[in-house]
Amino acid sequence: MRARGVALLFVGLLVATVAVAQEALPEWGTDPLTVYTVHAFEFVPIKSNTTYDFDSWMKWVTGGYLSLAAGVHVPSGAIVKQFHVAACDEDAGTDFQVRLWQCPSNPFTDPCVAAVVITSTVLSGCNYLSSTGLNLTVQNGQFTYFVEFNNYELTGQQRIDHVEIAYRLQVSEPPPTPTFNDVPTDHMFYPYIEALVASGITAGCGSGNYCPDSPLTRGQMAVFLSKALGLHWAP
Numbered sequence: 453m454r455a456r457g458v459a460l461l462f463v464g465l466l467v468a469t470v471a472v473a474q475e476a477l478p479e480w481g482t483d484p485l486t487v488y489t490v491h492a493f494e495f496v497p498i499k500s501n502t503t504y505d506f507d508s509w510m511k512w513v514t515g516g517y518l519s520l521a522a523g524v525h526v527p528s529g530a531i532v533k534q535f536h537v538a539a540c541d542e543d544a545g546t547d548f549q550v551r552l553w554q555c556p557s558n559p560f561t562d563p564c565v566a567a568v569v570i571t572s573t574v575l576s577g578c579n580y581l582s583s584t585g586l587n588l589t590v591q592n593g594q595f596t597y598f599v600e601f602n603n604y605e606l607t608g609q610q611r612i613d614h615v616e617i618a619y620r621l622q623v624s625e626p627p628p629t630p631t632f633n634d635v636p637t638d639h640m641f642y643p644y645i646e647a648l649v650a651s652g653i654t655a656g657c658g659s660g661n662y663c664p665d666s667p668l669t670r671g672q673m674a675v676f677l678s679k680a681l682g683l684h685w686a687p
Contacts, residue, residue: 485533485618488526490599492613495520498600512540512611518603520612524552526619528592534618535568535586540578540611547605548572550581550615554588554595578611590619623647632662639664653679 492511497504498519504511511520526532537550549571556562567588570581590597603610626643630636635645645662648654653676657663668676677683 485620486530488524488617488619490522490524490615490617494522495599495601495612496522510540510611510613512609513603513605514609520601522599522615524597524599524617526590526597526617527621528590529622529624530590530619531622532568532586532588532590532617532619533584534616535570535583536616536618537570537581538578538613538615539572539581540609540613541572541605547603548610548612549602549604550612551600551602552588552617553598553600555597556595572610578613589622624650632656632660634661635664648676648680651680 492509493506495511498521504513504518504520506512532552535552539548539550541547549569551566551570552568553564554567555564568583568586570583572581599615601612623643624647626637626646628637630639630642631646631649635642639645641664645654645664649656654662657666
């Protein structure tokens with residue numbers, strides 16, 4: 453009975469996770485998304501006709517065109533939902549632009565795509581600019597990603613503090629052909645079971661089956677969770 457209870461708990465948590473994933477996203481600041489931050493000190497010049505300075509927490513440029521770039525390291529398969537820029541501007545002109553670029557493995561034959569573009573058309577002083585409602589799936593195997601900060605102001609001063617990329621991990625698309633005889637493509641948990649297989653977390657219960665309705669022991673649960681979380685002994 454204890455093993456059956458653990459199995460029901462595991463299935464219940466999985467169903468709850470699916471339910472949460474289907475909920476609509478609230479506004480910025482209230483959704484439990486994972487946030488990856490690109491700090492000011494990570495930006496380096498691409499090609500510059502002017503100079504920049506740095507005071508340990510913010511990079512700023514004065515006069516002339518300047519282009520800075522920083523790499524992005526978001527997990528493959530994550531879905532980017534929001535893009536958030538903390539910056540400063542002397543006036544409310546169109547003085548700088550921040551872009552999230554998605555580049556193919558060979559950018560010389562395939563063009564890069566500006567997946568997110570934020571332009572400072574109304575920013576005056578120090579504030580935040582956001583782009584929400586995004587649905588960009590990160591594919592590190594096919595693309596590389598970087599953030600670009602362009603200064604277009606010829607006389608004033610612009611500053612950038614950091615860029616935040618808010619994302620949520622998602623289950624990948626399942627294969628068209630099922631791995632297990634007892635988990636067909638129309639099974640309720642088909643994509644999730646296939647994700648476990650693809651991640652090397654499970655190999656089923658033998659004889660080409662997964663046994664989706666069998667009880668889960670505490671030992672089996674330990675294997676599942678340890679492999680999924682990448683747990684290991686400390687050195």
